[in-house]
Amino acid sequence: MFSILKKRWLLKQHKKEIVEDIKLRYKLNDIVAQVISSRIEISDVNFFLFPTLRHQMPNPFVLKDMDCAVECVKKTLLAKERICIFADYDVDGATSCAVLKKFFKALGVECNVYIPDRITEGYGLSESAIKRISQHSTCIISVDCGSVSFEEIMLAKSLGMSMVVLDHHICTSRVADADAVVNPNRLDDTSGLHYMAAVGVTYMFIVALSSCLKDTYLKRLIETFDLLSLLDLVALGTVCDVMPLIKLNRVFVTQGLKILKKRQNVGLRNLSDTAALAEEPTVRHLGFVFGPMINAGGRVGDSMLGAKLLSTDSEAEAVKISTYLHECNVKRRKIQDDVMEEACQLIVEHGLDNVIVVCGDLWHVGVIGIVASRLKEIYDRPVAVISLDENGIGRASWRSIKGFNFGAAILLAKEKNLITEGGGHDMAAGFSVTKDKVEDLRLFLSNEFNKSSIQHHCFFDFELPISAFTSELFEQLSFLEPFGVGNATPVFKMTQISVINAKVVNNKHVSCILVDIFSKKSIPAIAFEAISNGIGKVLLTKNVVLSVIVTLRRSYWKHKETITCEIKDIIY
Incomplete structure (x- = not known):
């Protein structure tokens, strides 16, 4: 059965004998042992659970x-x-x-x-x-x-x-x-x-x-x-x-997060305080709190500021730069939202291709990379966002999906004179292209995408009832951290779920309460960018029963911890 996001969700297969070995050797519960067994070889489990530079x-x-x-x-x-x-x-x-x-x-x-x-x-x-x-x-x-x-x-x-x-x-x-x-x-x-x-x-x-x-x-x-x-x-x-x-x-x-918690780096300490970070930093904070603020200087301010902040030993300088970067980040969000709105409108007008290439006049080049990332997350497709200047010269930012190596594709495009310059790695790249080559480039990328080994199905780790989502489960899952690319946050499927108290947040996200229709157990949930991708429309519909694909999150409010979930997709 396919989902709102047009994905086919399959349960990951686990080798029972390996799962039992991991459970006994490392005293982990069945869920965590199964997640580990589906990700790494048994010989690497010790290094995975206890990552140290010494070894x-x-x-x-x-x-x-x-x-x-x-x-x-x-x-x-x-x-x-x-x-x-x-x-x-x-x-x-x-x-x-x-x-x-x-x-x-x-x-x-x-x-x-x-x-x-x-x-x-x-x-x-x-x-x-x-x-x-x-x-x-x-x-x-x-x-x-x-x-x-x-x-x-x-x-x-x-x-x-x-x-x-x-x-x-x-x-x-x-x-x-x-x-x-x-x-x-x-x-x-x-x-x-x-x-x-x-x-x-x-x-x-x-x-x-x-x-x-x-x-x-x-x-x-x-x-x-x-x-x-x-x-x-x-x-x-x-x-x-x-x-x-x-x-x-x-x-x-893993070790870097331990150092970060000590707040030794003057710049990072002040950046954390400026962002009013009230909890211990995680990978999510690195990518979605610290990263955007450091990048904001180069996007809409002074490109030197990020490196200056991270290398300074001066408290006064760190306070000054952190405050300015925060202001730059607020400015960046407004510019980004405007470009994002125009890009989404172009996709609606042009139709949804297997590779998205959107092009606009005088889009701020400092935000096109973030727009490309957001479009990739919404549509689950490789995305190129191109800003054309007054002379028809386009500067572009690219974000790819697993299975399509754009770093290699961009080198080939350069050999074919479809772009004037460019480079990067398999998931992200930048390049320059003239206006008259944009359509040829779009066709080339589409053809390269069709040659690639993209998987049209996704996997979830477990099907669990809401009653299983406890603090104890979250603590066990923490053995698998840090999560990110190459070690994704475990994905769960819930069935026979109703939705209550759904509401739009910041004009683009949807928050709600998910309720098991049999046990009546419930859990708070958030669906990011849901208004853009169709998930929001379903969540805001009354009296529906769904199967939901989620990941667990730990939220803090007034120093109180709550287990919530993030809705990734809906099978409806």
């Missing part, structure tokens, strides 16, 4: 070119020459920059930072930026960008600068002529760390560099600096760049 951190030199990167930067440090960190303007770039800056500061080394303006300069290294940096620095460390900046890196080298790239974006077979290109997505990299964000690569770089500085005059400073203190930044960048929370990423985020 799972690989030798950082397994990454191609790591030795070259370390040698280049070590040489620069010992010569006491000036380093410039060039970073992307998103959260992954800002956290990567902050990790480097805080590490170098602990060594007594001040370095310059260059983050291009999202609006006027766009993504990545540029000729003008290289020339400006050459006036004050002899070494550039490019984080979260640079892997395919062939001409710009050649220019830097011709101006006498050394060049190190720490990146994770999809690469071509050609490798830039830098002193080092450390990128687990290089075609010749065999580390198996392709799932990492740039901030993860950057963290591994400072681990490698610190080990090679212990025979220098920096030995004492290296030994007194706690590299683990930077894991809150690594967790933040990993989550906000939508990297899968598997293997080493799971370790980074």
Whole structure:
């Protein structure tokens, strides 16, 4: 049976013998054991439940070119020459920059930072930026960008600068002529760390560099600096760049959340206070509270602010930047809502394709990535949102769904001259396209999508009655955290459910109470973006009996904890 969102929901299959083994060995209940058994191999259960750097951190030199990167930067440090960190303007770039800056500061080394303006300069290294940096620095460390900046890196080298790239974006077979290109997505990299964000690569770089500085005059400073203190930044960048929370990423985020709870980072502490966060931070807060506020500076304000906030040790500066970023975020939401409304209207007029490509004149390029993400969530399709300037040049942001690698598709589109530039990874990318190529690009992406292995069905973990949704179940499920891409929050199906007290929230969401028609047990629920996707219409209809697909949530109100659920779909 299909759902409101046109999905076919199937129950995940579990191997009984593995479930029993997990239950006995780790003293977990049946539900949690079954969820684990459907996600990972039995040999990996211990690492999954107890993720630690001591047991799972690989030798950082397994990454191609790591030795070259370390040698280049070590040489620069010992010569006491000036380093410039060039970073992307998103959260992954800002956290990567902050990790480097805080590490170098602990060594007594001040370095310059260059983050291009999202609006006027766009993504990545540029000729003008290289020339400006050459006036004050002899070494550039490019984080979260640079892997395919062939001409710009050649220019830097011709101006006498050394060049190190720490990146994770999809690469071509050609490798830039830098002193080092450390990128687990290089075609010749065999580390198996392709799932990492740039901030993860950057963290591994400072681990490698610190080990090679212990025979220098920096030995004492290296030994007194706690590299683990930077894991809150690594967790933040990993989550906000939508990297899968598997293997080493799971370790980074699990341990990073522990560091974040200590409130040691001055910038993150003030950001949390500005957002009035009343509970311990989770992955959801990283992605939906901290991330948008940090990104807001680059979207509608100053692209440098996120990295400044995350690397500052000044309480006064952190308060000032956090307050400004909050104001930027409010402004961003208004701009975003306007673009979102126009984009949805275009979809209604054009019809719903298997790949959504929407294009508007002078849409604010600072919000098109968020609009693409929201449209993807609503329609469960790959989405490209394109903003055209006065000259018909479009800047686009792309968000994909599981099974369709847009990072590879964008490289092919570039080879076919359908776009002028672009790059990214399999779930998110950016590119530029001229107005006359938009329709050709739409057809190309549609054809590429049809070749991909997209699954047209979804899985839920259990069918349970409302009476099973207790605090005890939630506590057991917490063993599976952190949840995110690659380790999704467990999904449950409830049948024979009625809806009461349904109401619209903020003109787009629907809150209600779900009631089991037999036991009369109930649970509060929220359906996000329900007005846009058809779920809201059903929830607001009186006297209906439904099957509901949900995930559990823990909500706080006046310091009181309540178990609620988020409605993901309805079978009606």
